[in-house]
Amino acid sequence: MEDNDSLAKIAAEIKACRKCPLGKTAHRAVPGEGNPEAEIMFIGEAPGYWEDQRGIPFCGAAGNLLNELLASINLKREDIFITNILKHRPPNNRDPLPGEIKLCSPFLKRQLLVIKPKVVITLGRFAMNFFLPNLYISRAHGQPRKITWEGIPLLIIPLFHPAAALRNGEVMEKLKEDFLKIPQIIKEATNPPPKEETPIQGSLF
Numbered sequence: 001m002e003d004n005d006s007l008a009k010i011a012a013e014i015k016a017c018r019k020c021p022l023g024k025t026a027h028r029a030v031p032g033e034g035n036p037e038a039e040i041m042f043i044g045e046a047p048g049y050w051e052d053q054r055g056i057p058f059c060g061a062a063g064n065l066l067n068e069l070l071a072s073i074n075l076k077r078e079d080i081f082i083t084n085i086l087k088h089r090p091p092n093n094r095d096p097l098p099g100e101i102k103l104c105s106p107f108l109k110r111q112l113l114v115i116k117p118k119v120v121i122t123l124g125r126f127a128m129n130f131f132l133p134n135l136y137i138s139r140a141h142g143q144p145r146k147i148t149w150e151g152i153p154l155l156i157i158p159l160f161h162p163a164a165a166l167r168n169g170e171v172m173e174k175l176k177e178d179f180l181k182i183p184q185i186i187k188e189a190t191n192p193p194p195k196e197e198t199p200i201q202g203s204l205f
């Protein structure tokens, strides 16, 4: 990373990017938004219809749910940074293609290097499998995992996607429960519990 990289610079490059066809088919780029010093970075899959119209991540129905979930742990959008793996909408919300991910992910890497979040929360199967390829969201959700991605140490918490929660009541319950675990996970990441001292055996001199 260049020393003087910034979120504004990355966003300007994303808006101008035409490396893959999505830059031409989408209405607007959605680089991401939020606190440049956020402890928590949320990463979704790709912009949907409303995000593409407005240039803002998670601003449709899934975004409204995300705002409520954030409020349940006393967080606001301004406290976090939120972005997606892809920065332009795939036509008709189809799954991102491997080539698109390869061309787009250097932007995500630079955002991670600038923000240096304590915790990365992936939303949905797709974003989780980007960092943790072999996991199933039904088993892995809500469990933090330490990884090194492209040389960057990350603490990832995979969560269900809010859009999936809107379609399925059980997923909604699990997503709500997982959200309530986030503050403790961050606390432990910030202040790991002290190692238990091993009692020193032996004579008193």
Ligand code: URA
Pocket: 044, 045, 046, 047, 048, 051, 056, 057, 058, 059, 062, 084, 163
């Ligand atoms: N779904 C996503 O994965 N990202 C958005 O920004 C909106 C919906």
